């Protein structure tokens with residue numbers, strides 16, 4: 001009883017607890033995930049790490065050896081896939097070839113809704129959102145890859161799933177289509193207020209879509225959390241290696257001129273970026289790769305736009321490189337240098353130091 | 369046109385041997401039959417009843433093969449289990465043993481005292497020299513066509529297509545009937561027609577289990593033994609025509625039916 005009350009108040013929208021799956025050669029080991037409603041999580045990890053198996057287990061196609069899955073506080077661990085309210089999208093679309101686009105999209109509604117007109121208007125509405133309303137009479141085989149995937153997205157969203165699972169949905173598409181679909185998908189899932197888990201090999205998907213990211217290896221989730229946290233504070237060598245450590249800040253565009261955008265990342269700490277933004281006061285994520293930060297003992301005159309003064313808080317030797325962490329008025333920057341530069345500059349914990357980085361190396365990512 | 373090299377010419381010469389080896393005797397049979405006598409035979413009730421018996425007993429065998437073979441085919445296409453290889457081999461055994469042996473095997477279990485025949489005789493089914501015996505003999509010899517062809521069809525349907533349908537709210541049985549079966553229908557139909565044609569042609573097992581009532585192949589054999597070659601030809605022509613028409617339908621289905629490839 002107590003546990004139930006606790007669940008109702010504390011449970012997250014999706015909770016995967018200590019999930020283990022035994023596939024003989026391969027195992028999912030003690031997977032834990034948590035998502036709030038309308039969260040968007042991207043799972044990344046090397047090939048064979050079990051991302052697809054994890055998605056299909058959540059969807060109900062593999063029987064877990066132990067652990068539980070809760071969706072909206074309800075234990076769905078042993079429900080059949082059709083009772084879970086979870087949709088899935090695959091890389092190669094898997095549209096039903098014997099049905100046209102309209103019938104594909106309408107497929108999941110037929111069971112829920114009797115009225116033909118209601119079905120038709122929902123299908124047209126979904127198709128409009130994904131800009132495929134002119135293709136409704138076509139057969140899947142006549143569509144381009146991007147059109148097929150938009151059909152698959154419409155087909156899965158129209159049933160208003162509690163959870164949308166996507167297994168590398170854009171991997172088979174070219175770059176332009178990828179960008180276009182990213183925008184459409186983002187809009188559509190927010191219209192339908194869908195909670196999403198998206199498996200991807202592409203870090204751009206993480207930047208442009210995800211609030212949460214999880215890193216998988218060998219059937220285990222090594223780290224899950226808010227994107228900026230995972231990328232700036234990897235808790236595992238493998239995660240650091242895989243994602244590449246970056247300086248990541250939340251920022252707000254406060255001004256700019258001549259192709260330079262000024263972003264405030266903390267009170268009075270303004271960085272300059274050559275990424276352009278036309279609207280002021282836009283929420284952005286700011287990313288600076290550690291190898292792009294130049295260290296010096298003195299301020300120097302140059303065309304480099306960003307020069308900051310800080311205190312060294314950490315010096316760590318990792319393999320052939322040295323990681324240096326610098327505190328600038330409470331904001332922490334990470335840089336990477338060679339051991340010989342370390343000696344030459346005499347960098348020590350507690351020293352004052354100057355950081356410089358070019359405005360082209362300050363990447364802004366839309367955070368709307 | 370593609371240039372003909374020596375290998376192609378040589379292989380074509382070798383390959384055409386089998387082609388003509390099969391074709392010439394069939395054509396020869398068809399042209400050697402006297403149209404008038406064939407017409408007489410069409411009017412002969414014993415010939416017509418033998419032909420009809422062959423066709424509809426084979427149809428019954430095919431329907432039974434479908435009813436039990438399609439579920440088996442789906443199981444084999446989708447699951448790996450211990451002993452799967454054994455199950456597959458058992459299904460194919462009738463293809464590799466002599467049909468007279470099949471007849472003996474069946475007679476042993478379906479005679480009125482046999483392990484199948486005895487309980488079934490309680491409900492009034494007899495097999496020796498009866499139509500159920502003919503059907504059983506045909507089923508035994510031909511059902512693997514349905515299983516193997518359907519299974520191939522099911523294997524060509526991406527299991528993830530079924531998974532998508534499941535997540536969209538269809539139960540597994542409904543998914544089978546709305547997604548998997550329509551997409552593999554061509555294979556199921558082709559397998560059924562092969563099964564049907566093979567069942568019509570069945571002789572060896574039927575001769576042993578159910579010599580009466582007379583099916584077309586048995587009638588041909590009896591005419592040959594009792595009256596000689598000339599008397600058996602017209603029935604043979606009629607039977608082969610039926611089989612060829614069925615076979616033609618299969619070929620048309622194979623070439624004309626829309627296929628859905630995995631993409």
Ligand SMILES: Nc1ncnc2c1ncn2[C@@H]1O[C@H](COP(=O)(O)OP(=O)(O)OP(=O)(O)O)[C@@H](O)[C@H]1O
Nearest residue numbers: 023024025026045046047048049050051052053054
């Ligand atoms: N049904 C199954 N039975 C046994 N092993 C399986 C099964 N499905 C997948 N595997 C194995 O599980 C491992 C993880 O596979 P999975 O497809 O989840 O990897 P992935 O992380 O999605 O890789 P990729 O990025 O290449 O898609 C692989 O070694 C695979 O061979």
Ligand SMILES: [Mg+2]
Nearest residue numbers: 051052053167
């Ligand atoms: Mg995968």
